Amino acid sequence: MSYTIHPADQLEGTVELPADKSIGHRSALLSALADGRSRIVNYPQSADPRSTLACLEQLGISSSDDGDNAITVRGRGLHGLHPPSMPVDCGNSGTTMRLLAGILAGQQFGSVLTGDASLKQRPMQRIADPLTAMGAHVKLRQGCAPIRIRGRQELEGITYRLPMPSAQVKSCVLLAGLYAEGATTVREPVPSRDHTERMLGLDVEEVGGERLLTVEHGHTIPATTWHVPGDFSAAAFFLVAGSIVPNSELRLNNVGVNPTRSGLLEVLDDMGADITVENERVKGGEPQADITVRSADLEATTISGPVIPNIIDEIPVLAVAAACAAGRTEIRDAEELRVKETDRLSAMADNLQSFGVSVREYEDGLDIDGPAVLKGTSVSSFDDHRIAMAMGVAALVAVGPTTIDNHKCAAVSFPRFWEELEQVSG
Numbered sequence: 001m002s003y004t005i006h007p008a009d010q011l012e013g014t015v016e017l018p019a020d021k022s023i024g025h026r027s028a029l030l031s032a033l034a035d036g037r038s039r040i041v042n043y044p045q046s047a048d049p050r051s052t053l054a055c056l057e058q059l060g061i062s063s064s065d066d067g068d069n070a071i072t073v074r075g076r077g078l079h080g081l082h083p084p085s086m087p088v089d090c091g092n093s094g095t096t097m098r099l100l101a102g103i104l105a106g107q108q109f110g111s112v113l114t115g116d117a118s119l120k121q122r123p124m125q126r127i128a129d130p131l132t133a134m135g136a137h138v139k140l141r142q143g144c145a146p147i148r149i150r151g152r153q154e155l156e157g158i159t160y161r162l163p164m165p166s167a168q169v170k171s172c173v174l175l176a177g178l179y180a181e182g183a184t185t186v187r188e189p190v191p192s193r194d195h196t197e198r199m200l201g202l203d204v205e206e207v208g209g210e211r212l213l214t215v216e217h218g219h220t221i222p223a224t225t226w227h228v229p230g231d232f233s234a235a236a237f238f239l240v241a242g243s244i245v246p247n248s249e250l251r252l253n254n255v256g257v258n259p260t261r262s263g264l265l266e267v268l269d270d271m272g273a274d275i276t277v278e279n280e281r282v283k284g285g286e287p288q289a290d291i292t293v294r295s296a297d298l299e300a301t302t303i304s305g306p307v308i309p310n311i312i313d314e315i316p317v318l319a320v321a322a323a324c325a326a327g328r329t330e331i332r333d334a335e336e337l338r339v340k341e342t343d344r345l346s347a348m349a350d351n352l353q354s355f356g357v358s359v360r361e362y363e364d365g366l367d368i369d370g371p372a373v374l375k376g377t378s379v380s381s382f383d384d385h386r387i388a389m390a391m392g393v394a395a396l397v398a399v400g401p402t403t404i405d406n407h408k409c410a411a412v413s414f415p416r417f418w419e420e421l422e423q424v425s426g
Helices: 021-033 047-058 094-104 125-133 167-177 195-200 232-244 263-270 305-310 315-323 335-339 344-354 385-395 407-412 417-425
Strands: 002-005 012-015 035-041 063-065 070-076 111-114 138-141 144-149 159-161 183-188 204-207 210-216 225-227 249-256 274-283 286-294 327-331 358-362 365-370 378-380 402-405
Touching: 012 417, 021 035, 021 047, 021 070, 021 094, 021 167, 021 195, 021 225, 047 063, 047 094, 047 407, 094 111, 094 125, 094 144, 094 167, 125 138, 125 167, 167 183, 167 195, 167 210, 232 249, 232 263, 232 274, 232 286, 232 315, 232 385, 232 417, 263 274, 263 305, 263 315, 315 327, 315 344, 315 365, 315 385, 335 344, 344 358, 344 365, 344 378, 344 385, 378 385, 385 402, 385 407, 385 417, 407 417
Parallel strands: 012 249, 035 225, 159 183, 378 402
Antiparallel strands: 002 402, 035 070, 063 070, 111 144, 138 144, 183 210, 204 210, 249 286, 274 286, 327 365, 358 365
């Protein structure tokens, strides 16, 4: 099914954001491993976090909506999971699969993790390697899911230096470390999202320019109340839209602004965006704020190096901002985008070229020349939620209507994206 968007004269209003997926996944998994009932306020309604709850249900962990924008998860402790009667279906969620693999590696029963066709094409050797080094027996199919994990393997704590910035790999190893004898340490040369270590209450040590995160065998997880903020990655689409559509002013409340997630604010500031961050506070260990964005004349920039892990999900919509900015924007060190739900570098290059934008594609990034006059056209979502939403933002500044195929895939992370876009664009 396709969806047609017409250009907008301005954007105005308050955007209601979905809850943060990354924090939602982790709050559910840690609640399952806690002793007793935990409450998660503002648990995400999007498809991926719901896959996490479905997987936990297969493992004997029950949850229920409590009628007050929250869910209750009945934790069974580190060793209380039940053997699944069939392969555990992670849907389209790579976070669910990679984090759950770390937990299941330490169980006394065997398990199989699977997912949809897209997820079964994503690389899983990156978690199999450290888990194997810890003593787990992990079998993949050509480096991908399904993941077969043999039970009753004695895990040993290791020191593992991440070969690439990856919060999912880091989290997988730390969660497996809960079941490993001794201490498990992750060395992180380039910082990535730090939700897991925050939520586990781990100390962070800085040594030789690297972050060292250590979890001890049997580290306990108390039952608690988690508060999930608005998803910064969802906010990113409206931060860019509010910047590039003339005469616009948008407000986004209760946005998670964890510095390992909100690198886009820094990049947009470098490009000359008019963004105000106010009412900063910390809730449930995570920084939150209210953000206002107004239209501005953007300038091209160069994006590479340590900032990339902190904006990896925002690069598709950032490429749209680059098409509207004066000069050539260079994006490098972003080869990780080629192994997401689709090859996002190729997808963005193809779609922006369809709009008439000058784009050069590299193995690890893009060069984008602006400011371009985007021409309404037909583009593909590539069945990828972030590509679909980025195209929705681009369509707002195109000349003439733009048609996007399979727009409903946006529901993976932002079920009401199209309704929110219509509301603020009139």
